[in-house]
Amino acid sequence: MAVYTDISDEELDDLLARYDVGEVLSCKGIAEGVENSNFLLHTEAGYYILTLYEKRVNRDDLPFFLGLMEHLAAKGFVSPTPVPTREGKTLTEAAGRPAAIIQFLEGRSIKRITPDHCQKLGQTLARLHVTAGDFTLTRRNTLSIDGWRPLFESCFQDGRIPAIPPAEADEIAAELAHLEQNWPTDLPSGVIHADLFPDNIFFLKETVSGVIDYYFACNDFLAYDLAICLNAWCFENDGSFNITKARRLLNGYQSVRQLTDRELEALPLLCQGAALRFYLTRLYDWINQVEGALVKPKDPGEYLKKIRFHKDVASVVAYGFDLDRA
Ligand SMILES: Nc1ncnc2c1ncn2[C@@H]1O[C@H](COP(=O)(O)OP(=O)(O)O)[C@@H](O)[C@H]1O
Numbered sequence: 001m002a003v004y005t006d007i008s009d010e011e012l013d014d015l016l017a018r019y020d021v022g023e024v025l026s027c028k029g030i031a032e033g034v035e036n037s038n039f040l041l042h043t044e045a046g047y048y049i050l051t052l053y054e055k056r057v058n059r060d061d062l063p064f065f066l067g068l069m070e071h072l073a074a075k076g077f078v079s080p081t082p083v084p085t086r087e088g089k090t091l092t093e094a095a096g097r098p099a100a101i102i103q104f105l106e107g108r109s110i111k112r113i114t115p116d117h118c119q120k121l122g123q124t125l126a127r128l129h130v131t132a133g134d135f136t137l138t139r140r141n142t143l144s145i146d147g148w149r150p151l152f153e154s155c156f157q158d159g160r161i162p163a164i165p166p167a168e169a170d171e172i173a174a175e176l177a178h179l180e181q182n183w184p185t186d187l188p189s190g191v192i193h194a195d196l197f198p199d200n201i202f203f204l205k206e207t208v209s210g211v212i213d214y215y216f217a218c219n220d221f222l223a224y225d226l227a228i229c230l231n232a233w234c235f236e237n238d239g240s241f242n243i244t245k246a247r248r249l250l251n252g253y254q255s256v257r258q259l260t261d262r263e264l265e266a267l268p269l270l271c272q273g274a275a276l277r278f279y280l281t282r283l284y285d286w287i288n289q290v291e292g293a294l295v296k297p298k299d300p301g302e303y304l305k306k307i308r309f310h311k312d313v314a315s316v317v318a319y320g321f322d323l324d325r326a
Pocket residue numbers: 002030032033034035036037038049080102103104105106199200212213214215
């Protein structure tokens with residue numbers, strides 16, 4: 001459960017006095033998420049999500065995230081839209097933190113992922129890329145290639161981490177150096193979600209009803225977003241790669257936005273990079289656990305196995321992509 005900051009009744013009343021949503025009926029901490037404190041807020045006007053933004057979210061980035069949600073929702077994409085205060089602001093403060101009230105979306109995240117879900121994920125991801133194509137604000141990806149070395153060094157700053165075997169630390173160091181030398185520079189770019197894991201997409205029956213959690217969104221290679229999804233959706237619990245899910249994910253994406261030859265060629269490397277990114281952030285969070293916070297750290301080891309898998313991939317054919325039919 002991610003609730004780092006609690007909100008008192010007085011603070012909540014003070015917050016809601018700025019909005020046109022009536023009186024609070026209830027406000028409960030939400031048992032998912034790892035980044036921010038989230039509450040299911042029930043008021044006389046309906047249900048909302050109250051988010052208090054925490055340490056890893058830079059306050060200066062909030063207009064980008066909230067503006068992106070507004071932009072996507074206004075263009076018919078399944079994003080929640082932030083609720084404005086009476087003064088028309090989507091960003092405010094509560095309990096000493098930057099805060100926003102966001103539209104509540106119906107639907108549930110998927111626990112048992114099927115290839116059909118992956119196809120719909122691919123279509124949705126490509127629609128997000130296309131719909132955000134004319135969003136005018138920009139945000140550099142601080143968790144892409146330039147951000148990995150500082151993260152790696154902050155994890156290993158006191159030398160070895162006792163629970164990490166020296167060989168694993170050396171393997172990660174070599175992987176990082178390899179990616180730094182070979183990372184592409186000129187792929188099609190735009191706004192990406194950058195964290196489209198299964199918990200961030202809602203389905204109602206078999207239809208995608210919502211995409212949430214834009215707090216890593218940024219400008220980067222569009223295909224890097226696909227690489228994040230290949231990692232997050234196409235491996236089974238036993239660590240094996242499901243090529244059918246990957247094929248459907250790529251097909252779903254291509255049905256909305258055609259991948260270029262250079263993107264296809266770069267995909268195995270982008271997948272290695274995406275796996276290293278989540279390995280490093282999970283390792284960082286595991287080392288730097290916040291005392292008293294209701295949050296369960298995620299396992300970096302899962303992503304070590306994924307890095308190793310992608311290192312052995314020679315081309316997108318290993319992801320189920322049929323180069324002859326492309
Ligand atoms: N707009 C929304 N509609 C419905 N539920 C939401 C919405 N936004 C967040 N949630 C719920 O809150 C949880 C945590 O939100 P998320 O944005 O993933 O948090 P974090 O940024 O901390 O990772 C989600 O898993 C979901 O259950």
